[in-house]
Amino acid sequence: MNKDLVKIILVTAGAVLFNLVFWNEKLAINTVLFDAFLLSALFFLYPNARKSANVNWLLLGHLVSLAMVVVHNTELSKIAFVVTLLLVAGFAEYTHRSAWFAGGSMLMNAVMVVASFVEPIKVNKGKRIKRKGVSRFIRFAIFPIILLIVFFYIYRGANNAFSEIADRIGAQLDLFFSHFFDFFSWQRLLFLLLGLLITGSLLLKSKLDYFSVREARMNDGLQRFRKTLRQKRSGAFFQFVEVVMGKMASGMLALKNENTTGIISLVLLNMLLLLVNIIDVNFLWLHFQYKEGLPVYKMVHEGTELLIVSIVLAMAILLFFFKGNLNFYKRNKWLKYGAYAWIVQNAMLVSSVFLRDYYYILKHGLAYKRIGVLFFLLMVLVGLVTVFLKIWNKRTNYFLFRVNAWAGIVVLVLATTIHWDEFIAGYNLKRKNTVDLDVTFLLSLSDKALPLLDTNIVALQKRQNDAKGLNTDNNFSNCDTCFIEQLKQREKQFEQKQKGYTWLSWNYADAYTKQYFRKKGLITSIH
Amino acid sequence: MSTPFSIAVKIWVKTITLAIFICGIGIILEERDWAILFIGLSVIFGYLVTSPLLIIILPLVKWSSRIPYANRAKMAWLIFLLFLLYFLIYTLFMLLTGAIHGDFIEVFKTKEGAIFILSIIVVQYIAVRSTRTSLYKLYDQPK
Numbered sequence: 001m002n003k004d005l006v007k008i009i010l011v012t013a014g015a016v017l018f019n020l021v022f023w024n025e026k027l028a029i030n031t032v033l034f035d036a037f038l039l040s041a042l043f044f045l046y047p048n049a050r051k052s053a054n055v056n057w058l059l060l061g062h063l064v065s066l067a068m069v070v071v072h073n074t075e076l077s078k079i080a081f082v083v084t085l086l087l088v089a090g091f092a093e094y095t096h097r098s099a100w101f102a103g104g105s106m107l108m109n110a111v112m113v114v115a116s117f118v119e120p121i122k123v124n125k126g127k128r129i130k131r132k133g134v135s136r137f138i139r140f141a142i143f144p145i146i147l148l149i150v151f152f153y154i155y156r157g158a159n160n161a162f163s164e165i166a167d168r169i170g171a172q173l174d175l176f177f178s179h180f181f182d183f184f185s186w187q188r189l190l191f192l193l194l195g196l197l198i199t200g201s202l203l204l205k206s207k208l209d210y211f212s213v214r215e216a217r218m219n220d221g222l223q224r225f226r227k228t229l230r231q232k233r234s235g236a237f238f239q240f241v242e243v244v245m246g247k248m249a250s251g252m253l254a255l256k257n258e259n260t261t262g263i264i265s266l267v268l269l270n271m272l273l274l275l276v277n278i279i280d281v282n283f284l285w286l287h288f289q290y291k292e293g294l295p296v297y298k299m300v301h302e303g304t305e306l307l308i309v310s311i312v313l314a315m316a317i318l319l320f321f322f323k324g325n326l327n328f329y330k331r332n333k334w335l336k337y338g339a340y341a342w343i344v345q346n347a348m349l350v351s352s353v354f355l356r357d358y359y360y361i362l363k364h365g366l367a368y369k370r371i372g373v374l375f376f377l378l379m380v381l382v383g384l385v386t387v388f389l390k391i392w393n394k395r396t397n398y399f400l401f402r403v404n405a406w407a408g409i410v411v412l413v414l415a416t417t418i419h420w421d422e423f424i425a426g427y428n429l430k431r432k433n434t435v436d437l438d439v440t441f442l443l444s445l446s447d448k449a450l451p452l453l454d455t456n457i458v459a460l461q462k463r464q465n466d467a468k469g470l471n472t473d474n475n476f477s478n479c480d481t482c483f484i485e486q487l488k489q490r491e492k493q494f495e496q497k498q499k500g501y502t503w504l505s506w507n508y509a510d511a512y513t514k515q516y517f518r519k520k521g522l523i524t525s526i527h
Numbered sequence: 528m529s530t531p532f533s534i535a536v537k538i539w540v541k542t543i544t545l546a547i548f549i550c551g552i553g554i555i556l557e558e559r560d561w562a563i564l565f566i567g568l569s570v571i572f573g574y575l576v577t578s579p580l581l582i583i584i585l586p587l588v589k590w591s592s593r594i595p596y597a598n599r600a601k602m603a604w605l606i607f608l609l610f611l612l613y614f615l616i617y618t619l620f621m622l623l624t625g626a627i628h629g630d631f632i633e634v635f636k637t638k639e640g641a642i643f644i645l646s647i648i649v650v651q652y653i654a655v656r657s658t659r660t661s662l663y664k665l666y667d668q669p670k
Binding site: 110111113114115116117118120121139146149155186187189190193207208 | 552555594595597598599600601603606607608617635636637638639640641645646648655657
């Protein structure tokens with residue numbers, strides 16, 4: 001069979017399957033069905049992809065994410081599922097080494113999807129002549145129809161008998177169309193088009209291979225090449241540097257001056273950071289104590305964001321100094337030492353931020369942002385290591401971003417293996433006597449955390465009583481501290497939501513929660 | 528001579544005319560008192576208010592002629608991108624006016640929302656397809 005026709009058939013079948021399994025359902029076991037179809041179609045259309053190591057590793061990550069969608073059903077697992085699926089398709093269809101470029105190719109696929117879908121469809125020339133007649137008829141009909149409508153309303157206004165007949169016909173037409181449209185679902189048609197768009201974007205390779213062509217020119221190792229002053233001056237950034245540095249930026253000794261500026265900058269920055277690190281070692285690492293009356297966030301949490309920004313900025317500064325010829329300059333030894341020292345000091349700063357986060361977690365328990373900071377610090381550490389490797393081995397920024405993207409994918413996939421909401425609830429409730437329980441936050445966690453909250457109902461009741469004792473306003477109809485009522489409400493909402501789903505939305509997390517409430521007799525009838 | 532500008536103008540005029548026509552029919556069928564006034568004002572101000580859209584439609588027409596696809600595929604791509612343009616404008620307008628509350632996707636899961644979006648597709652299809660002779664001339668011009 002013609003491969004173009006096969007593509008169209010597969011995309012259409014995928015859209016129909018998408019419509020059947022996802023309509024009014026959540027991403028769950030149905031995702032396995034759709035994914036099995038998509039992957040089979042993908043490897044059928046692009047058989048060479050199975051030989052690629054990148055595709056195989058990504059496929060492994062994708063299958064882990066898919067399993068986690070069915071097991072944990074968290075938003076994170078769904079995001080990881082989508083990201084890894086896009087990357088599997090990107091690496092299968094195009095020649096890539098970097099996830100960034102593969103992502104770009106998939107974006108191109110999405111933009112060009114309609115053209116890629118229509119391209120292989122051949123039009124029968126015999127029918128074309130017929131269509132021309134239809135098109136001519138439509139063009140002739142437009143003006144008379146407008147006139148007909150205008151005069152219809154004029155006569156309707158002027159003649160009562162005509163108006164009555166028109167109303168009766170109108171009512172009948174109204175009835176007919178309302179029945180017709182009740183039977184026909186416009187939303188479902190739109191959903192089918194969405195399915196077509198998604199399946200087409202994943203399966204149809206765009207004719208524009210801009211990103212794979214661009215990537216083919218990229219190398220991991222830095223190459224030395226000569227640039228004339230005129231070429232340099234064409235860049236806006238160099239013009240800016242020239243304004244600041246004057247002739248020092250463009251003269252015979254420009255590279256030496258750049259090296260000297262870099263050394264001075266790094267020495268000063270290292271000294272400043274050393275001071276910050278000494279304070280942190282003394283205050284956070286060796287002599288940390290929670291002070292009475294001073295909120296923990298004042299002591300440790302404030303400024304964490306700024307420290308993170310400073311670390312990212314530090315990496316950007318190193319990338320600036322080691323962007324080009326300074327990598328090959330013979331007397332760059334001290335510049336490199338300065339850079340290594342700064343990387344080590346920034347790693348120390350990462351440890352200090354980690355300690356800040358740790359102390360905050362000890363006092364207030366786990367929360368999304370606190371866990372997010374931990375992951376971010378992990379990524380920053382990877383970033384620092386790769387910046388070191390870049391300078392040490394004279395690597396390009398392409399190498400840096402490529403390796404970091406892979407690290408990001410690994411972290412993302414590994415992060416999906418934990419149900420964070422349940423973990424947070426379990427951690428905080430286990431330490432209910434030592435951490436300040438934020439019950440409102442706990443009640444906002446996903447449904448899988450509900451059984452844990454329910455088993456700790458006594459602790460919630462205690463918090464509710466404490467909060468009511470402090471609250472003099474007895475407005476219970478809009479009560480922020482009625483934790484037990486809120487929990488019951490969540491349980492009811494869960495039951496209600498589950499009634500709307502079929503077996504296609506089955507997932508272990510919901511099944512576990514359902515089972516728990518069924519055992520307790522809270523849920524009576526969920527199919 | 529088919530220039531990108533003349534084609535962009537044709538598509539824009541047809542789109543606005545069709546939009547006014549469909550909205551006008553809808554309002555007349557609803558038997559609103561202000562129907563005639565609405566249609567009159569739409570005809571007068573509709574083109575004026577929406578004329579800046581040409582700034583976006585023109586590059587889309589140009590880009591459609593440059594993509595390495597067959598003419599029909601190029602035209603389909605143009606319809607899709609124009610649909611996306613109007614869909615984004617509509618969504619932005621709804622967000623700015625506060626018409627969309629809570630779940631954004633829910634709006635398009637209603638019957639009215641779905642019909643509205645499908646009508647954008649139909650209008651774009653008619654507006655672009657009825658300009659296909661000029662479009663094909665542009666696509667076949669040596670680059």
